[in-house]
Amino acid sequence: MLVTYLEASRDLCETDSILFSAALAVCRIIGAKVSTARRATGNSSAIPAWRRRIEERIAKARALIGRLICFRTGNNRPRILRTVRMAFAGTNVSLSQPDITQKLTERIDDLKQRIAAWGKxxxxxTERSTRFNQNRLFQSDQKRL
Incomplete structure (x- = not known):
């Protein structure tokens, strides 16, 4: 049965899928445990999870800064207003205060400082990870370093 499928396959990706399916079927028949979680998700990214999380925080903060600047320039669309209200949630700042532009500037500066801290x-x-890997490589194989 495997021969007929392999002869009909058109490309390497399809051949890989056929062989994987056959191997999976054999493992199920003999009762061997196979973990297909990594193959199914395909989420073997080279970027570490901690870095992705920090970069997502930075992206959200930059979007918030953009919306705060839009509001400061006079854009009063509902989505912008909702975002500005969320930015000042938990504080006793209302959008009708006379010193709202100063509060907006302070909030924008605070967000910029947070972005700088996350970038650092x-x-x-990254520098620590590079140092660690280089030290380990130096100890194991100095020529490759």
């Missing part, structure tokens, strides 16, 4: 954290973690 990424840089520090």
């Amino acid at each position: 954290r990424i840089r520090r973690y």
Whole structure:
């Protein structure tokens, strides 16, 4: 049965799928346990999870800064207003205060400082990881380093 499918396959990807399916069927028949979670998701990204999380925080903060700047320039669309209200949630700042532009500027500066801190954290973690890998490589194989 496998021969007929392999002869009908058109490309390498299809051949790979056929062989994987056959191997999976054999493992099920003999009762061997096979973990297909990694293959099914395909989420073997080279970017570490901690870095992706920090970069997502940075992207959200930049989007918030953009919306706060839009509001400061006079854009009063409902989505912008909702975002500005969420940005000041938990504080006793209302959008009708006379010093709202100062509060907006302070919030924008605060977000920019957080973005800078997160960027430094990424840089520090990456440098530490590089140092660690180079030290390990130096100890194991100095020529490859």
